[in-house]
Amino acid sequence: MKDISDYSLFGHNTFGIDVRCSRFLEFGTVEEAQAVARELSSKPLPFLIIGGGSNLLLTQDFAGTVVHSAIKGISHEGNGILRCGSGEHWDDVVAYCVENNLYGAENLSLIPGDVGASAVQNIGAYGVEAKDLIESIEAVEIATAKVVTIDAGECRYAYRMSRFKEEWKDRYLITAVTYRLEAGRFEAKTEYGNINSELQRQGITNPTAGQLRQTVIDIRRQKLPDPEVEGNAGSFFMNPVVDRKKFDALASQYPGMPHYTLPDGREKIPAGWLIDRCGWKGRSLGKAGVHDKQALVLVNRGGATGSEIVALSDAIRKDVAEKFGIEIFPEVNILPTPKKD
Numbered sequence: 001m002k003d004i005s006d007y008s009l010f011g012h013n014t015f016g017i018d019v020r021c022s023r024f025l026e027f028g029t030v031e032e033a034q035a036v037a038r039e040l041s042s043k044p045l046p047f048l049i050i051g052g053g054s055n056l057l058l059t060q061d062f063a064g065t066v067v068h069s070a071i072k073g074i075s076h077e078g079n080g081i082l083r084c085g086s087g088e089h090w091d092d093v094v095a096y097c098v099e100n101n102l103y104g105a106e107n108l109s110l111i112p113g114d115v116g117a118s119a120v121q122n123i124g125a126y127g128v129e130a131k132d133l134i135e136s137i138e139a140v141e142i143a144t145a146k147v148v149t150i151d152a153g154e155c156r157y158a159y160r161m162s163r164f165k166e167e168w169k170d171r172y173l174i175t176a177v178t179y180r181l182e183a184g185r186f187e188a189k190t191e192y193g194n195i196n197s198e199l200q201r202q203g204i205t206n207p208t209a210g211q212l213r214q215t216v217i218d219i220r221r222q223k224l225p226d227p228e229v230e231g232n233a234g235s236f237f238m239n240p241v242v243d244r245k246k247f248d249a250l251a252s253q254y255p256g257m258p259h260y261t262l263p264d265g266r267e268k269i270p271a272g273w274l275i276d277r278c279g280w281k282g283r284s285l286g287k288a289g290v291h292d293k294q295a296l297v298l299v300n301r302g303g304a305t306g307s308e309i310v311a312l313s314d315a316i317r318k319d320v321a322e323k324f325g326i327e328i329f330p331e332v333n334i335l336p337t338p339k340k341d
Contacts, residue, residue, distance in 0.1 A: 001035065002026035002070075009066065013053035014112060016231030017306045021048070021062040028070045028087070030140065030147060033173045036067055037145040048335065049170065051117035052089065055233055057334045059306030069116050071175055076100060080183035081135065086116030086174045090123070093179075098209045102181035104133055106209050107189055109216040112227070112234060116174040120164040122157045126216060127192035131157035133179040139172035148172070160238055160331050188212050192260075194219060223294045231300030232291070236313065237271040238331045250324060271320075271328050272296030278319040288312040310334060 007024035010016065027033040040047050046064030050056060071085035074096050082102060084093050090113050094105045107126035117123070118130040119137045134152040141148055150172075155162045164172070188207050190196045198215050199207055207215065225232055242250070247267040251257055254277070260268040275281070275295040282292035287304035288311070291297040298309055313330060320328050 001028065001032040007066070009050075009053070009058060009062070012050060012066075012068065013056050013058055014227035014231060014233055015053075015057055015304075015306070015309065016227070016300050017058045017304075019058045019061050019306070021064065021066040023065040024068070025065055026068045026070050027173070028072075030071070030138075030175050033069070033071075033140040033175050034145045034147070037140045037142045037173055040065065040067070040142050041145070047170065049173065051086075051114035051120075052112055054112035054227075055117065055121055055332055057233060057306050057309055057330075057332050059310060059334065059336065062335070067173065069114065069174065073176075076102070080181040081178060082181055083176055083178045084115045085176055086114060088115045089113075090115055090118055094213065097181055098213050101186075101209075102183055103186045103209055104128070104181045105179070106212045107192070107195075107216055109213045110220045115177050119155070119174060119177045120162060122160055122162050124160070125220075126195060127189050129157070129159075131155075131162075133181065135178040135180045137174055138176040138178070139174045141172055142170065147175075159241070224297060225291055225293075225299055230291075231304070232297050233332045235271075235296045236298040236330060236332050237275070237296060237316075237328045239268050239271045240274075240326050240328050241266050241268050242326065243267075246325075269326070270296070274320045274324055274326065274328065275316055278316070278323055280316050280319070285312045285315060290316070306334075 002024065004024045006020060008020050010018045025036050027036050047067055048062055048064060049067045069087040071087045073085040074088060074093060075083045077083055080102055091110055093115060094109050097105045107128040108123060111123050111125060119134055123130045136152060137150045139148055139150060186209050190199060195215060198219055204211055224234060243266055247259065258270050258273055262268060272295045280290045281295040283290055284301060286308045287301045288308040289299050289301045291299050298312060317328055320326060
């Protein structure tokens with residue numbers, strides 16, 4: 001187990017924000033996770049649980065303990081059941097699935113972050129969400145250091161949301177996630193985004209899982225900047241959902257506005273489209289900017305502080321609200337949490 005004082009978090013957040021924490025604890029086994037839980041519960045000090053830092057914006061030094069999982073391991077237990085250590089990189093899991101004829105995760109290719117975060121955040125892309133695959137979560141309860149197994153049905157998964165982000169926040173250290181994939185029968189999901197058009201451009205009419213995965217990777221690389229080159233956390237905002245009356249009013253004013261109809265009849269509107277129509281694509285405020293190819297992505301132009309990125313986010317949200325009457329919310333976890341007006 002790692003236990004380091006005055007630790008830099010620069011390498012633990014994809015925005016590349018150079019902040020420090022008072023203490024850094026990293027567990028590599030369930031037993032070490034239990035030891036960390038006992039440590040956290042015995043001292044009334046602030047702590048922060050992080051994964052790969054790909055959905056995190058730090059705005060200042062953290063005067064407390066940062067906890068990270070380094071538990072590895074991918075195990076196919078038969079019948080499409082895959083058990084993965086919480087410290088595994090998510091895209092390595094998707095690659096494993098495709099290589100071993102386990103289907104359903106292809107559309108989630110190249111999403112950054114760790115396995116544990118997939119269960120917290122309910123990651124999603126191109127019409128697929130982690131909740132569609134998660135069977136159960138293994139964790140250590142911080143208050144008792146007991147090992148528990150939580151059924152996915154208990155997590156109340158919704159769009160980029162789970163109980164781990166709400167009433168279960170800071171209650172558990174996730175040690176493993178079990179997924180249920182489709183074994184043996186592959187059905188490509190290509191109707192979302194521009195997957196179909198990209199496949200057509202390649203002359204592919206009946207893609208294999210490997211071809212679909214590569215197509216998703218190609219699309220993401222074309223649209224999203226590499227965090228190693230330009231710090232970012234991928235999609236910064238959640239796509240807003242509006243009722244039919246609101247959508248109809250906007251559609252009459254903005255013909256051709258992209259949208260996705262949800263099962264309950266409401267409409268999901270791409271936040272990137274709204275931001276682009278407000279003229280933000282490619283613009284900057286100080287050292288923080290909006291990516292020139294995808295307005296949904298905020299970037300660190302070099303040396304930006306977390307506060308500069310928050311200021312940019314606030315300016316964008318204000319403009320979208322004024323132009324469209326829609327409030328958009330960050331998907332990224334901002335710490336400390338901004339105070340509400």
